[in-house]
Amino acid sequence: MTTPTRTRAHTEPLDRRLARAIQRVTGTALGPYQTAVVRIGFAGAWLLFLLREFPHRHELYGPDGPWSWDMGQQLIANNHAFTVLMWSDSTLWFETVYALAVLSSVLLLIGWRTRTMSVLFMVGVLSLQNRSIFMGDGGDNVVHLMAIYLVLTRCSQVWSVDARRAARPGPRRDVLGPVMWAVLAFGLVAATLFIDRTGETWLLVMLWLLWAAQGVWWLVCRYAPGEPRVLADVLANLVHNATLAVIMAEVCLIYATAGWYKIQGSRWQDGTALYYPLKLDYFTPWPFLSDLLAASGVMVMVLTYGTVIVQVAFPFTLFNRKVKNVLLVAMMLEHAGIALLLGLPFFSLAMIAADAVFLPTVFLVWLGTRVRRGRDRLLPGTRKVPRPAHAAEAEAPRTLVG
Numbered sequence: 001m002t003t004p005t006r007t008r009a010h011t012e013p014l015d016r017r018l019a020r021a022i023q024r025v026t027g028t029a030l031g032p033y034q035t036a037v038v039r040i041g042f043a044g045a046w047l048l049f050l051l052r053e054f055p056h057r058h059e060l061y062g063p064d065g066p067w068s069w070d071m072g073q074q075l076i077a078n079n080h081a082f083t084v085l086m087w088s089d090s091t092l093w094f095e096t097v098y099a100l101a102v103l104s105s106v107l108l109l110i111g112w113r114t115r116t117m118s119v120l121f122m123v124g125v126l127s128l129q130n131r132s133i134f135m136g137d138g139g140d141n142v143v144h145l146m147a148i149y150l151v152l153t154r155c156s157q158v159w160s161v162d163a164r165r166a167a168r169p170g171p172r173r174d175v176l177g178p179v180m181w182a183v184l185a186f187g188l189v190a191a192t193l194f195i196d197r198t199g200e201t202w203l204l205v206m207l208w209l210l211w212a213a214q215g216v217w218w219l220v221c222r223y224a225p226g227e228p229r230v231l232a233d234v235l236a237n238l239v240h241n242a243t244l245a246v247i248m249a250e251v252c253l254i255y256a257t258a259g260w261y262k263i264q265g266s267r268w269q270d271g272t273a274l275y276y277p278l279k280l281d282y283f284t285p286w287p288f289l290s291d292l293l294a295a296s297g298v299m300v301m302v303l304t305y306g307t308v309i310v311q312v313a314f315p316f317t318l319f320n321r322k323v324k325n326v327l328l329v330a331m332m333l334e335h336a337g338i339a340l341l342l343g344l345p346f347f348s349l350a351m352i353a354a355d356a357v358f359l360p361t362v363f364l365v366w367l368g369t370r371v372r373r374g375r376d377r378l379l380p381g382t383r384k385v386p387r388p389a390h391a392a393e394a395e396a397p398r399t400l401v402g
Contacts, residue, residue: 030240030241030244031244033359034244035154035240037353037359038146038353039114039156041349042143043105043106043121044349045349047109050102060132061128061132067132072086072131081126082130082203083129083131097124108150110161112162116180118151118153121150125144125147140350142254145250153240177218181215191207216232247357251355251357255312255314255331259308263312268304272304278341283341285343286341289341290341310327325360332352335348
């Protein structure tokens with residue numbers, strides 16, 4: 001009887017495996033492609049929502065909304081939420097905030113000055129959503145959370161303007177970064193000294209800490225490129241990797257909570273839950289498709305039970321890569337169906353963007369290669385010399401805010 005060959009993982013001492021794991025967590029920002037997809041997905045979903053609702057912005061979040069400015073002040077005083085729209089009831093101020101929210105979404109989507117844009121993106125999301133909290137749905141809640149998480153990630157390592165700028169050969173002198181850093185300082189001082197900050201102290205403290213951290217980062221990279229720079233990079237990697245783990249746990253919690261609550265509902269238990277939204281005018285953008293699906297009792301039952309099974313089972317499949325990928329495809333198709341049949345495109349986009357954190361790196365690299373080839377055919381002037389993956393983030397700290 002032959003003895004089975006033991007792999008390196010089994011023969012290597014435990015302390016060496018532990019040291020290698022610590023080295024990977026502290027020396028590398030994990031999931032560069034996954035965090036880039038999450039950045040692009042949520043920035044794109046929020047941007048499309050703002051553009052679609054642009055004609056109705058005053059009714060949703062502005063001075064013409066049913067939730068008046070005085071009522072908003074009372075709500076903020078009770079729940080201590082953050083929104084810069086409560087700093088003034090001026091229409092000009094509202095238009096400025098809305099325009100900055102759109103602009104920061106565009107710039108975060110393309111990855112230009114990602115660290116700064118992620119903070120402005122978060123401010124825009126929190127300001128608009130907290131102004132009228134009764135206007136949102138489950139997708140808005142996910143965008144709300146991910147906007148905060150993205151600030152703490154190094155999500156510009158690949159597929160970003162920052163990565164392309166860092167890939168350019170030769171020395172670079174950044175002038176715009178310090179200028180942006182100084183302008184943001186004036187904005188924070190004004191917000192701290194002259195604005196009534198009811199319920200907003202916590203976020204102002206967070207913004208000041210982020211602003212100071214960028215200044216310290218720039219000083220370390222410019223004047224102490226040795227061990228202080230290595231220590232700063234390790235801390236940034238730890239924060240990124242911890243936040244990435246939180247994002248993954250958040251997605252699992254969303255599906256587990258939704259699935260287990262569905263199990264307790266009688267309509268989900270008897271397999272008829274899907275039938276009822278298909279008969280509501282509000283959730284039937286395509287009445288013909290809704291009626292066609294609702295007419296098939298078997299399909300309604302299969303989709304109802306399938307939704308519950310997929311949501312409950314997904315967190316338990318993370319330890320099996322093949323099963324996880326199958327359920328991941330099923331959930332993305334489910335959200336695509338929700339967008340088409342129930343008319344909830346932005347909710348579906350937000351959930352698909354959240355699901356993308358679990359996409360395999362091999363698939364994302366393949367997808368990026370196909371997109372790059374298509375871009376090169378359409379725009380031959382954009383071709384550049386190949387570069388090791390996510391090497392841009394190692395050089396990005398040379399800029400102050402970029």
